[in-house]
Amino acid sequence: MADSYEKIQNVAIVGGTHGNELTGVEIVKRYMEQPAQIERETLNVKTLLANPNAIKLCRRYDEKDLNRCFEEANLNSTNSATYEDQRAKEIVSILGGRSSEDRQDLIIDIHNSTAEMKFSLIFSRLDVFSRKLYAHLIKQEPEIRLYYMPEVDRENAPYLPTIGKRDICLEVGAQAHGVLIGSLYERTKELVELILDFSNQWNKDPSMAENNNLVETVIYEHQFNLDFPRYENGELSGYVHPALQFKDYSKVEVGQPLFKLFDGSEVLWKGQEDLTDIYPVFINENAYYEKGVAMSLTVKKDIKL
């Protein structure tokens, strides 16, 4: 994407991509009841409850993780094997796909995590709009964490919000799936509205792109995932070390423990190639047991936005 000023017109607010992540489900329901809350002069804002079957079941998904259905190959396939494959195609017809003229300029997809993710903004690209937006948001909400997931191939990414030109995956936690925590609901809703306000301002004032008062902050850049310790038959042979539980975004140095085995021994972080200090996130996320992920390792980097 050209790193130049571009208006933000079509914005989608999505909840319930995972049916048991209630912050987004309830926020989007409120906006559907009271659309005036999200009307902004220069924006065309849509709301979407992404996976109605899963919401009804209060489960992550019905047959398949919807947030793994948006690769172009899957969207273009004539064979929709599961409810979620079908629903992904419907969502593209509602929001506009990657090549459509009314492609969303920004998709805000609201998720929850059972890990202590606070208010993580997971992003894959930093154009001038995103930089200025994040610089604005971190001043308003001290518990924002910027989690950078370098993008390999946006056209073939499986995630729902990648059908938009820009996406913000808001990962809010810690909150158990199927539970709504009031403070997280309120602060997330405020954040969504701050994003709308900022986008509206951005459209009215192109000089915002030239603001050179750079804000110093840090981002956490994704490296790779670690699975739980397991026996040969795949069953757990241990657990996330108690010292790490709910310690997402905290530094782990070489020699510090990651896991504890049921026999009482510890699995230490040994470092890897040029990786020494790491900052694990998504620690012990409930939904990732099935994906073989006990935590994701990130490194912390200074950045100016």
Ligand SMILES: [Zn+2]
């Ligand atoms: Zn989710």
